[in-house]
Amino acid sequence: MALALFFPLLAAIQAPLATALPPVAHAPGAGRLAPDTEARWVPFDLTPGNQIRFDMTVDGRAVTAILDTGVSYSVLARRYADATKLAVTAGGSATAIGGAVDIGWVATREMRLGGLTRIGGGLTVADLPAIATGSARPVDLLVGRDLIGDYALDIDYAARRFRLLRSGRMPFRGQVAPLAIARDKRVYIGEVALGAAELKPMVVDTGDGSSITVTAEGWREAKLAGVRTTSAISFGLAGPVVSTIGIVPMLRMGQLVARNVEVRVEPVGGFSETIGAAGRVGSGFLQNYRVLLDPGAGRMVLSASEDADEPPLRSTSGLLVGVEPDRLRVLHVMRGGPAAAAGWREGDMICAIDGAPVPRDYATSPLAHWSAGTPGRTVALGMCDGTTRRLTLADFY
Structure with missing residues (x-):
């Protein structure tokens, strides 16, 4: 996955x-x-x-x-x-x-x-x-x-x-989509069909760790019904940005039909809008495929992995955290999640999970899986002030 x-x-x-x-x-x-x-x-x-x-x-x-x-x-x-x-x-x-x-x-x-x-x-x-x-x-x-x-x-x-x-080499077979270099901003651009919207130009951005990002206007034009959303935070060169996020059932990119795709919606006046783009295609999406980016030939080629269309893992805690040497810092409390309902705040510090101290290798340890655990499970989170808070996980978006 x-x-x-x-x-x-x-x-x-x-x-x-x-x-x-x-x-x-x-x-x-x-x-x-x-x-x-x-x-x-x-x-x-x-x-x-x-x-x-x-x-x-x-x-x-x-x-x-x-x-x-x-x-x-x-x-x-x-x-x-x-x-x-x-x-x-x-x-x-x-x-x-x-x-x-x-x-x-x-x-x-x-x-x-x-x-x-x-x-x-x-x-x-x-x-x-x-x-x-x-x-x-x-x-x-x-x-x-x-x-x-x-x-x-x-x-x-x-x-x-x-x-x-x-340029011009075709080392593997896959679905083909348009790709070019924007004449003004000089970055890689493609296009995406999302719901009722044809979104272009979309910056094809291997440096963006998220999946698909669209402008607020593009999201409205897509007219997608029944997609539950929440809030999320990301960090760019100039600082943090809070946006809306949800999982859409399908989108198209040239010949490619992708399913169960995580989409981030930027606030009005966000980065994509500022540079005259409809959004971005990030590494979180591209890594489902073997990818050939060849703007000189006017194409990208995407060959899907076996689990490319599997639903992405979702937070069930509603807490987005940053990793420090021996603790987790809450960077964002997601809208409508169990953490928001329980009164968690940005800046809260977690030093233990179900009694286990936060290790230095937390980012690659099994302990890190708690925040996307099974709905209904209650996790005991040891705060760095010595108190313990319990959080019951839930499916909320």
């Missing part, structure tokens, strides 16, 4: 990282693929925020990176630039999820990623907080359209690997 927003290992930290960065007045650099690029798979893991994290090199130094097709110009962490004493040129600001962020620019000599080498060019510089990946450790780089957009990107989520191919 694909990981979803409320899968307990992810808690609340699915982090849309899409940014629409303005063009920078610098030489873009020259990229080339190695003759054996098809054999140069790049292994990755999924962050707790549901993004593709891997290793590459910048100017001969190893860096950790996230593959982010929703970023127009690749972003280097300001923390990394400061630590390595790089000369950063101030560059104004850019639009990001949650608001605006200050950016700069730094020149690079060489970047290597799988079979790709780029000589010259540079990187945008911005703050990349750890919470934007849901991980205790921040990454050094977001790899965006400027580095990979000229090639076909083959992402094998099941095997946790990806590679860069020459």
